[in-house]
Amino acid sequence: MQGKALATVTAAASLLALAACSSEPSGDSAGAGTTTITYAFWGNNDESATIKSMITAFEKANPTIKVEANWIQSDYEQKLQTSIAGGDAPTVAQISNTALPSFANAFTPVQVDSGVYYSQAVAKAGNVGGTDYAVPFVAKSKVMAVNKAMFDSAGITVPSGSAPISTQDFVSAAKKLTSGSGEKKVYGSAPLWYDGWLIAEGGSYYSPDGQTCTMGNADGIRAAQTVVGSTRPDGFAPNPTDAQGQDMFQWFADQKVAMLPDFGPWNIAKIAALDTSKFLIVPMPGKGEPMEVDSLGIAKSATEAEVAAAKTFTKFMSTSPDAQNLLASTTSALGVPVIQGSLESFKAIAPRVNLQAFTDAVTNAVTTPYVKDKVKIESTFSTDLNSRTAIGSGNEDPATVLPELQSQCQQMLDATK
Structure with missing residues (x-):
């Protein structure tokens, strides 16, 4: 009788335990009342450390949510796609605006308050076809670094820290700053990136409405011929x-190149470590360069509890100074903050090299239209451009090649409609 009673008590306790477990929200694996979410991101060691410090700040402010970091060190987009296809998608995934169209179907729509951000280009970064699928949290605008000492030695006026020089003035200065030959040659500029120089020259891949390919027009040809x-x-x-395998920043620091276009925020720690009286950050010439904005998407497959926790996390990362102030430091810079309240903290990292140029570039960034199959179209174009012209391994005239590639681009674009 006593054994039967004990068995009955044990069974009842087991049923109560099962009932308690079934009442917990999905994703609750870190203790009662705590929801666990996973966050996938990429980056080098320093960038990973920055992300993890932001996670720590979030968990301190939100003790009922635990964030498991999923640092993917290589082939990020491929591995993310594989995890989504395999039913093992991270709750939150970092995604660039350039890759977002390919992943949007895997993310749940979100609400983005555009008034929170000081740049409309940032506010639109997570939007695909009129719907927001990701919350922006870091901008990666491009500027140009210049060696003031080399300009002074050549008797050339140092570019303004606030107003961009024209592309023609850039080329003229680069030629005057170039001297010597062979291994002792000093270059006026590091190599130009065609996609960036296309924007600088006032060109673009597509018309503003995204319906027409335009890289083969006069602006595109001029950009290619300059490169x-x-x-x-x-x-x-x-x-x-000559440039293959070489660190252009080191060449810049060693005064082997006078100007370093396509200068991203990940170089801030490096330039801050130099003699900042000799170096300056200025706007990119002409119309600037394309800006990457990394956003945070929430998995469509996440449970209700995970989605709620993920929304709290993405809002914190995107709009809280406690997170945004950690994006850049003298040891590592993930990018530029996207909220006004963190800009002074950002600029104070290296006040003598004019980090204001980065924030100006975020504000003035050229926005590109949404284009279906954008990655495939632009990859095909770049492969052909590099194989046929001296931008890569070819020798054909860009004036002949680009109109042909534009026609091919238009055929691919029309096929998506």
Whole structure:
């Protein structure tokens, strides 16, 4: 009788335990009342450390939510796609605005308050086809670094820290700053990036409505010819062979190149460590360069409890100074804050090199239209451009090649409609 009573008590206790477990929200694996979410991101060691410090700040402010960091160190987009296809998607995934169209179907729509951000380009970064699928949290605008000492030695006016020089003035200065030959040659500029220089010259891949390919027009041809001409024997930038495997920032620090276009925020810690009286950050020439904005998408497959926790997390990362103030430091810079309240903290990291140029670039960034199959179209274009012209391994005239590639681009674009 006593054994039967004990068995009955044990069974009842078991049923109560099961009932308690079934009442817990999905994702609750860190203790009663705590919801656990996973967060996938990429980056080098320093960038990973920055992200983890932001997670720590979040968990301190939100003790009922635990965030498991999923640092993917290589092939990020491929591995993210594999995890989504396999039913093991992270609750929150970091995604760039360029890759978002390919992943939007895996994310649940979110509400983005555009008034929170000081740049409309940032506010629109998570939008695909009129719907917001990700919350922006860091901007990666491009500027140009210049060696003031080399400009002074050549008797050339140092570019303004606030107003961009024209692309024509850039080329003229780069030629004057180039001297010597062979291993002792000093270059006016590091290699130019065609996609960036296309924007600088006032061109673009597509028309503002995203319906027409435009890279083969006069602006696109001029941009390509400038890039090709810059690496000729009498040019002002190292050719692909000479530049391969070389650290252009080190060349810049060693005064082997005078200007470093396509200068991203990940270089802030490096330039802050130099003699900042000799170096300056200025706007990119002309119309600037494309800006990447990394956002945070919430998995469509997440449970209700996980989605609620993920919304709290993404809002914190995107709008809280406690997170945004950690984006950049003298040891590592993930990017530029997207909220006004963190800009002074950002600029104070290296006040003598003019970090204001980065925030100006965020504000003035050129926005690109949503284009279906954007990655496939642009990858095909870039592969062909590099194989046929001296931007890569070819030798054909860009004036002949680009109109043909534009026509091919238009065929691919029309096929998506």
